[in-house]
Amino acid sequence: MTKTLATTAMFLALAAPAFAEGELNLYNWGNYTSPEMIEKFEKETGIKVTITDYDSNDTALAKIKAGGHGFDIVVPSGTYVPIFIDEGLLMESKPNEMENFSNMDPQWVDVEFDPGRNYTVPWQWGTVGVTVNTSVYDGDIDTSAVIFDPPEELKGKINVTPEMNDLMGLAIHYVGGEQCTADKEVLKKVRDMLQAAKPSWISMDYGMIEKYAAGDVAAGSNWNGASMRARAKNADISFGYPQEGYPVWMDNAAILADATNVEEAKTFLNFIMAPENAAMLSSFARYANGIAGSEEFMPEDMKTAPEIVVPAELKGAAYVARTCPPEATKLYTAIWTELQK
Amino acid sequence: MADLAQATQQRAARTRWLLLAPALVILLIAASGPLLITLVYSFLTPGDYGGVEWQFSVDAWFNVVMQRDIFDDTLGFSDAHLSIFARSVKLSLMTTVLCLFFGFPTAYFIATRPKKQRDLWMLLIIIPFWTNLLIRTFAVVELVRNEGTVNTLLLWLGVIDAPIQMLYTEFSILVGMVYVYLPLMVLPLYAAMERLDFSLVEAAYDLYATRFQVLRRVIVPLVKPGVVAGSILVFVPSLGAYVTPRVMGGGNQLMIGNLIELQFGQGRNWPLGAALSITLLGIVMLALLLYVRAAGSEEPHRG
Numbered sequence: 001m002t003k004t005l006a007t008t009a010m011f012l013a014l015a016a017p018a019f020a021e022g023e024l025n026l027y028n029w030g031n032y033t034s035p036e037m038i039e040k041f042e043k044e045t046g047i048k049v050t051i052t053d054y055d056s057n058d059t060a061l062a063k064i065k066a067g068g069h070g071f072d073i074v075v076p077s078g079t080y081v082p083i084f085i086d087e088g089l090l091m092e093s094k095p096n097e098m099e100n101f102s103n104m105d106p107q108w109v110d111v112e113f114d115p116g117r118n119y120t121v122p123w124q125w126g127t128v129g130v131t132v133n134t135s136v137y138d139g140d141i142d143t144s145a146v147i148f149d150p151p152e153e154l155k156g157k158i159n160v161t162p163e164m165n166d167l168m169g170l171a172i173h174y175v176g177g178e179q180c181t182a183d184k185e186v187l188k189k190v191r192d193m194l195q196a197a198k199p200s201w202i203s204m205d206y207g208m209i210e211k212y213a214a215g216d217v218a219a220g221s222n223w224n225g226a227s228m229r230a231r232a233k234n235a236d237i238s239f240g241y242p243q244e245g246y247p248v249w250m251d252n253a254a255i256l257a258d259a260t261n262v263e264e265a266k267t268f269l270n271f272i273m274a275p276e277n278a279a280m281l282s283s284f285a286r287y288a289n290g291i292a293g294s295e296e297f298m299p300e301d302m303k304t305a306p307e308i309v310v311p312a313e314l315k316g317a318a319y320v321a322r323t324c325p326p327e328a329t330k331l332y333t334a335i336w337t338e339l340q341k
Numbered sequence: 342m343a344d345l346a347q348a349t350q351q352r353a354a355r356t357r358w359l360l361l362a363p364a365l366v367i368l369l370i371a372a373s374g375p376l377l378i379t380l381v382y383s384f385l386t387p388g389d390y391g392g393v394e395w396q397f398s399v400d401a402w403f404n405v406v407m408q409r410d411i412f413d414d415t416l417g418f419s420d421a422h423l424s425i426f427a428r429s430v431k432l433s434l435m436t437t438v439l440c441l442f443f444g445f446p447t448a449y450f451i452a453t454r455p456k457k458q459r460d461l462w463m464l465l466i467i468i469p470f471w472t473n474l475l476i477r478t479f480a481v482v483e484l485v486r487n488e489g490t491v492n493t494l495l496l497w498l499g500v501i502d503a504p505i506q507m508l509y510t511e512f513s514i515l516v517g518m519v520y521v522y523l524p525l526m527v528l529p530l531y532a533a534m535e536r537l538d539f540s541l542v543e544a545a546y547d548l549y550a551t552r553f554q555v556l557r558r559v560i561v562p563l564v565k566p567g568v569v570a571g572s573i574l575v576f577v578p579s580l581g582a583y584v585t586p587r588v589m590g591g592g593n594q595l596m597i598g599n600l601i602e603l604q605f606g607q608g609r610n611w612p613l614g615a616a617l618s619i620t621l622l623g624i625v626m627l628a629l630l631l632y633v634r635a636a637g638s639e640e641p642h643r644g
Binding site: 335340 | 389392422508592595605606610
């Protein structure tokens, strides 16, 4: 009897904190969540956060659709938010009624993928451009030609991020089309151009920050923040904004429809809308965040970074990435599979 | 009296089946259940954003080897899929041969050590098994990448003056797979060699056999079951390898495993992924059948 009591007491003592303070399972892109911010969140709220990584929107979509994942929050790109909503995977958690919502930069409130922000909260936003190691090639890098028609110095040293929508967007604009086009004339040019470029690529992979820094790859398509983090390790790394057109994207945190820790998840969404906390996300991942007033908490080097401040003459080349209709996506997938074989 | 014995025997048989039933039921459900789902999915229509729609279609099976050109609608062989199949089979065969090449002398070396030492040598072979596959693969990346150990050493020695591009090639996939699957070859080979009666080897030498003849006529035939078992154990997982070609191939040297993953992810074509999975299963079964027949036909020769 005594033994049973003792065991029960011990069990309760061990289990109690977990029950009392709650937990939160965050499903996010790899190497994207500021550990300092999570630590601060855990300290302030007592909620224990577990982070699981994914490397592409499609991986996240497939895993969440399959069910039984146990995650509470996911961070899809804007182009995937409508898909997540249409498939009934996100909870209408009304971030627009949360305490810290007033901090959101007005230009990111009425976005095409979630008008008025009924589902999502900005995580980070940035651009897709080209990263070049200028000690290998010191010509003009504000062009997609770096990856699609590379100079001799870069051939065989190029990595292309296997993010289909971004890459097809860059490629379509490079041959003079518009994003999401299903025009077969244009797509044929895209296919031929990509097939001709592929032999110059050494890999199509994610997670290249270390490899750029170490010189394993010398150029490639990349996200601006990832490029900036590579530059922090190797001063020769530069980021170019393709004058032919380059996508602007935003990743957004949202609560999953089948989340088990809903209150904790709401607390988290509200937490990352506080300028101070959003700034912590940015200083880790090195992208802008869509929360007004966060700038003053950001490190000095980010305010002037060439990866963040777009040169005036290249601002016009940016386009906000949209969700392409299934008939276009089908054609893109065919071109893409052929490319990856 | 005979009746009683028979009854007891029947009861014993029944008990045995009853005791086995839970395991058999679980095995049946766990083994055939997922396979059945895969088979059903391969005959459905892909959903727009992944998943399946419950509408019968043989498109997935058609697309395993054929494709309709997206621009001029002509019908042709699916070049992408066939070249990936060919690469998978080629690399798996090469992995098996190389594992045998390195594994055979290793196993022979261990089997000829004094009994006390053998456990230590086997432990050294098994230790990598305790490490996660991903970590072992990344260790090989560290060796072969441009700024990695091998290139740095060769540069320092002055053998080369620019790093050799080894990572993200078929060569690096091969190195990774041989390293990862080598223990699977050594273990059955060692098991076969340990049982080898070395007095037969001595007898062969006494009868003036050369070293090569001893190897070919005495040792190899006797350890053949180990060779076959090891080859199967290496070939089968090589064919379905996912992590190693993913990490070492850099995403543009796909093997079947990666192609299947692509269909469930960015490709958003689950039925095609399912059909490809079953095709892979078919290739593996074909290979196993060939092995079994090859092993079987040699049987009388040994006796």
